[in-house]
Amino acid sequence: MESVLAEAVALLDEAGAAALTFRALAQRLGGGVASIYWYVANKDELLDRAADHAMGPVLNDVDKLPRSDDPIDDLRSIALTLFDAIVQRPWLSSYFMRNTSIQTHTLGLYEKLGQQTLRLDLTPSQRFYAVSAIVGVVVGSAADLGQEPTQDMLDGNVDRDAYLHRIAQDWRDLDPREFPFVHEIADEFDGHDDADQFRAALELTLTGLRLQAGA
Amino acid sequence: MESVLAEAVALLDEAGAAALTFRALAQRLGGGVASIYWYVANKDELLDRAADHAMGPVLNDVDKLPRSDDPIDDLRSIALTLFDAIVQRPWLSSYFMRNTSIQTHTLGLYEKLGQQTLRLDLTPSQRFYAVSAIVGVVVGSAADLGQEPTQDMLDGNVDRDAYLHRIAQDWRDLDPREFPFVHEIADEFDGHDDADQFRAALELTLTGLRLQAGA
DNA sequence: ACCTGAACACCGTTCAAGT
DNA sequence: ACCTGAACACCGTTCAAGT
Numbered sequence: 001m002e003s004v005l006a007e008a009v010a011l012l013d014e015a016g017a018a019a020l021t022f023r024a025l026a027q028r029l030g031g032g033v034a035s036i037y038w039y040v041a042n043k044d045e046l047l048d049r050a051a052d053h054a055m056g057p058v059l060n061d062v063d064k065l066p067r068s069d070d071p072i073d074d075l076r077s078i079a080l081t082l083f084d085a086i087v088q089r090p091w092l093s094s095y096f097m098r099n100t101s102i103q104t105h106t107l108g109l110y111e112k113l114g115q116q117t118l119r120l121d122l123t124p125s126q127r128f129y130a131v132s133a134i135v136g137v138v139v140g141s142a143a144d145l146g147q148e149p150t151q152d153m154l155d156g157n158v159d160r161d162a163y164l165h166r167i168a169q170d171w172r173d174l175d176p177r178e179f180p181f182v183h184e185i186a187d188e189f190d191g192h193d194d195a196d197q198f199r200a201a202l203e204l205t206l207t208g209l210r211l212q213a214g215a
Numbered sequence: 216m217e218s219v220l221a222e223a224v225a226l227l228d229e230a231g232a233a234a235l236t237f238r239a240l241a242q243r244l245g246g247g248v249a250s251i252y253w254y255v256a257n258k259d260e261l262l263d264r265a266a267d268h269a270m271g272p273v274l275n276d277v278d279k280l281p282r283s284d285d286p287i288d289d290l291r292s293i294a295l296t297l298f299d300a301i302v303q304r305p306w307l308s309s310y311f312m313r314n315t316s317i318q319t320h321t322l323g324l325y326e327k328l329g330q331q332t333l334r335l336d337l338t339p340s341q342r343f344y345a346v347s348a349i350v351g352v353v354v355g356s357a358a359d360l361g362q363e364p365t366q367d368m369l370d371g372n373v374d375r376d377a378y379l380h381r382i383a384q385d386w387r388d389l390d391p392r393e394f395p396f397v398h399e400i401a402d403e404f405d406g407h408d409d410a411d412q413f414r415a416a417l418e419l420t421l422t423g424l425r426l427q428a429g430a
Numbered sequence: 431a432c433c434t435g436a437a438c439a440c441c442g443t444t445c446a447a448g449t
Numbered sequence: 450a451c452c453t454g455a456a457c458a459c460c461g462t463t464c465a466a467g468t
Binding site: 246247249250253 | 450451454455
């Protein structure tokens, strides 16, 4: 079981989500395709478990994070750690932190986030929404990362800067009276840093939360 | 082309993302499988275009939204309209508002959101991040919706309440000293409304934005 | 309890050929 | 410009049979 998940993660790291097939995995394990079905009911569960396997070290990193006396600061640190995990493993984006019945590390991460909200003056309902919101920011940014041409970039066909530049140029070519906003932010989009974008979104949510908690 | 997308959307509406195959689509169009490749380069593009096709009416709905004198209120209205679109078409979640080169309606929706930020006292960079953050909240919530057992629910195997209840019960069975947060919010999770969860997350972001704009 | 080979019922994509 | 049939190279999943 352990080695099945380890090889699955290795395969995903090396060549992305499309590379994880039962046949490729079986070959790496030196066995038959059907063997994998003894450990896992179907491909969805395989991906859920592989994603959670990759989250083990992340939960560890979060545990080692220094705890400050501002719970909002701690929420920020945890969220940034989660974001880093996705940057390093883009294939996580689709199976990231869903299905807490199977993903035990994910449940642990919810708990870590939630414990910070316990230090804030909020109702249980507000705490539930707060953690959902923060995870939502991470997942939303992950989806944004996944939308960039990661595969083409791995293949060396396109580099990210050229890709962003091409889109920004399309935007600049639009009628500025019909698209005043897109026009205004074309320069911002061109060469933007995903991490900055994530941090900005996270900051808005954390500010809202701080205000709600009166902290 | 128009009818290809219309039938693709119909197929997606009737039976979900897994049902959209080139063979099923060709059969509905009364033609051969390969014909579709004249309109579309591959399946990814088909899904991108189908999603954008479904976004046409949404852009229209947004256009008809009454404009208030508070841009934050208008951002909220637009975001809620986007959320509604995903609730009605869960298959949108994976291809929702990505790839503005192909999805022209998506670009229009970015523009609508962005125009509201033009009414706020923000830098271009802040405006870019603000719209990303709002779209992120919608996409993050969409991912959350998609994680629930939609297919099983369509098949009538599981109903949502029973599903949530089962998870909440798992949470209540955990050691409350190791999982104080998960324990605290089990009741909130049980039977929670996705729309409430979305609105709460959106509100945190909008509050943060209002503060940033000094409005 | 764990693994296998071989088959089944699908996929997306291509291509030479048609009108 | 638009469409086709037929093939290619894959998939996930099942199952009877093995140890």
